[in-house]
Amino acid sequence: MSRKSGRVKRIVSRLFKERQIYHRSDGVVHFISMSTNTQIALAGVIGAFLLWVAYASVNVVFKEQIIVAKDKTFRTMETTYLKQIQSQKAAYDDVNTLNVLTEKEFEMTLAEISSRHQTLQAMVERKAGIDARIDALADNLSRAGAPNGAKPVNGNRVMIDVAPIEPTPRQSRLSVLRREALDEARKKTSAAPPGSPAAAALQKIESSASDLYIEQMYLLAQLEERAEDMIDTLKRVVESAGLEYADVMPAAKIANTTLAQGGPYIDASNVSDASTAFFRHANRVGLAVDELRTLESVIQSVPLSSPLTVARRQTSGYGVRRDPINGRLAPHFGLDFSAAWASPVTATAAGVVKLAGVKSGFGRMVEIDHGNGFITRYAHLHRITVRVGQKVQIHDKIGELGNSGRSTGPHVHYEVHFKGRPKNPRRFIEAGRYVFES
Ligand SMILES: [Zn+2]
Numbered sequence: 454m455s456r457k458s459g460r461v462k463r464i465v466s467r468l469f470k471e472r473q474i475y476h477r478s479d480g481v482v483h484f485i486s487m488s489t490n491t492q493i494a495l496a497g498v499i500g501a502f503l504l505w506v507a508y509a510s511v512n513v514v515f516k517e518q519i520i521v522a523k524d525k526t527f528r529t530m531e532t533t534y535l536k537q538i539q540s541q542k543a544a545y546d547d548v549n550t551l552n553v554l555t556e557k558e559f560e561m562t563l564a565e566i567s568s569r570h571q572t573l574q575a576m577v578e579r580k581a582g583i584d585a586r587i588d589a590l591a592d593n594l595s596r597a598g599a600p601n602g603a604k605p606v607n608g609n610r611v612m613i614d615v616a617p618i619e620p621t622p623r624q625s626r627l628s629v630l631r632r633e634a635l636d637e638a639r640k641k642t643s644a645a646p647p648g649s650p651a652a653a654a655l656q657k658i659e660s661s662a663s664d665l666y667i668e669q670m671y672l673l674a675q676l677e678e679r680a681e682d683m684i685d686t687l688k689r690v691v692e693s694a695g696l697e698y699a700d701v702m703p704a705a706k707i708a709n710t711t712l713a714q715g716g717p718y719i720d721a722s723n724v725s726d727a728s729t730a731f732f733r734h735a736n737r738v739g740l741a742v743d744e745l746r747t748l749e750s751v752i753q754s755v756p757l758s759s760p761l762t763v764a765r766r767q768t769s770g771y772g773v774r775r776d777p778i779n780g781r782l783a784p785h786f787g788l789d790f791s792a793a794w795a796s797p798v799t800a801t802a803a804g805v806v807k808l809a810g811v812k813s814g815f816g817r818m819v820e821i822d823h824g825n826g827f828i829t830r831y832a833h834l835h836r837i838t839v840r841v842g843q844k845v846q847i848h849d850k851i852g853e854l855g856n857s858g859r860s861t862g863p864h865v866h867y868e869v870h871f872k873g874r875p876k877n878p879r880r881f882i883e884a885g886r887y888v889f890e891s
Pocket of ligand 1: 769785789866
């Protein structure tokens with residue numbers, strides 16, 4: 454230790470041996486004497502200064518690098534952030550487009566669907582009302598039975614069971630309609646760029662809407678088919694009663710009621726091609742339903758039932774016969790039915806009582822006006838139970854079976870008149886069986 458410090462002391466005293474610095478100015482020589490200690494102190498001061506300069510320089514250089522590195526990180530972050538904002542904005546734009554487009558599309562689609570639905574609903578309800586009235590008539594007619602009182606064997610009623618089971622030519626027309634409807638629905642082009650969420654959402658709306666459209670077109674076609682089927686059946690009833698269809702149908706009435714039943718008014722410029730096709734078809738179906746409605750109302754005034762709903766026997770037919778009292782050939786414009794004395798005599802269709810009293814030869818007689826040109830007469834009654842002007846429904850009691858007037862025994866003489874001409878009532882009662890026989 455002491456040897457080592459002795460060597461350091463020797464090196465220091467050799468490095469910093471006492472020095473004198475001479476300085477000459479204006480011929481005078483000055484000198485500064487520097488002791489070893491002074492030199493060591495000076496060297497210490499210089500050394501410390503140099504160290505400080507070195508530290509400061511290094512520090513400055515590194516700080517610059519730190520700042521550059523920090524700046525770089527910041528710039529990277531900034532870029533990433535901007536990119537995120539841009540992508541968010543794009544996503545927002547897409548969502549916004551989606552909202553605007555889908556909302557518009559949805560509203561338009563919904564408006565069309567619901568206006569088509571209203572049209573359909575109005576027609577279905579109208580048709581259901583007609584069905585219910587025909588159903589009630591069929592029930593009444595099946596209760597009264599054939600002219601001799603026979604009831605239907607199986608009770609199947611074609612009028613009520615109208616759902617088609619076997620494919621018909623009209624049904625193959627339905628599949629054509631279905632295809633047409635699908636094509637129409639697919640024609641609609643989307644305003645959204647392909648592949649975007651908006652396009653996908655619109656696609657979804659469009660496909661749901663076209664499904665509904667197809668269903669609505671299908672229902673419409675089905676409604677038309679059923680209305681036409683029922684018109685055909687009621688036509689057969691009219692024709693089998695010996696009447697001309699054109700004769701019983703009030704033509705002007707059909708034309709006038711058509712437009713009123715067309716459903717809500719739709720501005721053509723706001724409606725897609727598909728809906729235009731729907732409403733064009735709906736107008737046709739409306740025509741068929743209107744025709745059915747008119748025909749149904751006519752059918753309700755056709756006396757298709759029998760004046761007696763109790764056990765009865767037809768004793769005299771319609772046409773020229775030998776008079777039971779004077780034995781001469783004479784026309785007989787009605788049917789004679791015999792049954793138990795004072796059996797209830799009932800209206801053969803709904804109507805208004807036009808006559809209720811004694812008429813020469815007919816005895817106590819009731820005459821009912823059923824409307825649409827149909828009138829029925831019930832003669833030789835024992836008692837009359839209705840007054841003139843009274844409204845009656847089918848099978849309402851109007852009197853009791855008797856023997857009044859020019860009669861040889863208790864019976865009811867029954868007549869049917871259409872537009873002032875006598876008709877064979879038997880054909881009417883038999884035609885009524887079409888309503889309930891399969
Ligand atoms: Zn008679």
